[in-house]
Amino acid sequence: MTTKRARVAGFAAAAAVVALSLSACSGGASASTADNASIATATDAASAGGMDALIAAAKKEGSLNIIATPGDWANYQEIFDGFTKKYGITINPSQDSASSQEEIDAAKKLKGQDTAPDTFDIGSSVALANTQYFAAYKPAGWNDIPDAQKEKTGLWKVGYYGVMAVGYDANKIKTAPKSFSDLLKPEFTGAVALNGNPTQAAAAAGAVAYATLQNGGTLDDLTPGVDWFSKLKKAGNWNAADGKPNTIASGETPVLLDWSFNQKGYATSATIKSGGVDWKYVVLPGTAYVGYYNQAISKDAPHPAAARLWEEYLYSDAAQNAWLKGGAYPVRVDAMQKAGTLDTADFPGTLDKMAVMSDKQATDAGTLLNSTWANAVG
Numbered sequence: 001m002t003t004k005r006a007r008v009a010g011f012a013a014a015a016a017v018v019a020l021s022l023s024a025c026s027g028g029a030s031a032s033t034a035d036n037a038s039i040a041t042a043t044d045a046a047s048a049g050g051m052d053a054l055i056a057a058a059k060k061e062g063s064l065n066i067i068a069t070p071g072d073w074a075n076y077q078e079i080f081d082g083f084t085k086k087y088g089i090t091i092n093p094s095q096d097s098a099s100s101q102e103e104i105d106a107a108k109k110l111k112g113q114d115t116a117p118d119t120f121d122i123g124s125s126v127a128l129a130n131t132q133y134f135a136a137y138k139p140a141g142w143n144d145i146p147d148a149q150k151e152k153t154g155l156w157k158v159g160y161y162g163v164m165a166v167g168y169d170a171n172k173i174k175t176a177p178k179s180f181s182d183l184l185k186p187e188f189t190g191a192v193a194l195n196g197n198p199t200q201a202a203a204a205a206g207a208v209a210y211a212t213l214q215n216g217g218t219l220d221d222l223t224p225g226v227d228w229f230s231k232l233k234k235a236g237n238w239n240a241a242d243g244k245p246n247t248i249a250s251g252e253t254p255v256l257l258d259w260s261f262n263q264k265g266y267a268t269s270a271t272i273k274s275g276g277v278d279w280k281y282v283v284l285p286g287t288a289y290v291g292y293y294n295q296a297i298s299k300d301a302p303h304p305a306a307a308r309l310w311e312e313y314l315y316s317d318a319a320q321n322a323w324l325k326g327g328a329y330p331v332r333v334d335a336m337q338k339a340g341t342l343d344t345a346d347f348p349g350t351l352d353k354m355a356v357m358s359d360k361q362a363t364d365a366g367t368l369l370n371s372t373w374a375n376a377v378g
């Protein structure tokens with residue numbers, strides 16, 4: 001399973017800089033310059049000449065270049081397969097583990113080439129800082145997206161979001177934790193791990209934010225979360241291993257704080273199951289810590305029609321339900337629930353209260369973690 005550690009909204013300031021390889025797959029034949037010029041200014045399907053015209057132009061291009069969007073992340077493979085089956089367009093993936101900033105860097109470096117990314121799946125902090133690289137577009141379903149989760153002209157819009165959750169091997173942990181205080185009990189001795197280091201990995205930093213909220217703090221100051229992990233270490237329950245699929249499968253990390261869509265992937269992984277692990281996860285009562293993932297079209301997309309058709313598909317019921325199946329919350333969840341189009345079998349339930357980092361909170365969080373984590377937890 002691929003883990004895109006530095007991509008979660010809000011923690012770009014805390015993420016490590018990873019070297020970027022730009023060996024993207026070759027794209028298909030682009031549409032003509034005239035077609036590109038027309039489609040590249042379309043801000044919705046109507047201004048592209050209608051859906052039939054958009055589909056025809058996208059099929060003529062024949063390819064879609066995506067970046068930092070692995071198939072085993074939030075059930076993206078089902079979305080890839082559905083898009084290709086419906087439209088016959090080849091998807092060319094590159095840089096599955098790239099960070100949000102590296103997506104932007106690749107677009108700048110590859111500008112004018114057929115291998116440049118057409119679209120972005122990007123964290124909020126980086127999206128807000130790089131809107132000059134996006135093309136405004138409003139797909140069908142635009143009105144279902146809450147105002148706070150989209151840029152008003154369509155430069156970016158949330159596609160789905162993850163929720164911090166506690167995963168555990170039910171063969172070792174017989175009673176599911178109901179609170180963070182449960183994780184301090186003897187049955188969790190040496191068990192509780194993170195997906196990476198909070199000073200470098202956004203998923204791990206999100207776990208500290210989650211601990212902060214669960215212990216009465218706010219996202220303005222993550223000190224309560226750092227203090228809680230210090231307490232966890234003193235109790236002997238901290239596990240310093242870097243939690244990932246192979247450590248779960250081997251039993252090295254029987255409890256892991258991570259995003260809901262990663263937890264769902266662990267639970268369904270054949271590799272993890274083959275290790276005799278019965279992986280389950282729970283979103284604890286109280287305020288849920290959320291990480292938004294935004295969709296955006298590159299203004300320099302080599303396949304502008306396919307990029308726009310891709311967004312149309314992402315906000316369809318089919319793709320939104322695919323994200324839900326993968327353990328993420330689709331952005332249109334409320335509207336689909338009201339319309340009766342949500343796949344309720346995969347719906348974990350409405351979140352009573354959500355918290356997400358603002359840009360300033362993210363910057364402050366990164367500064368705090370860099371200055372305190374090593375001494376407090378190590």
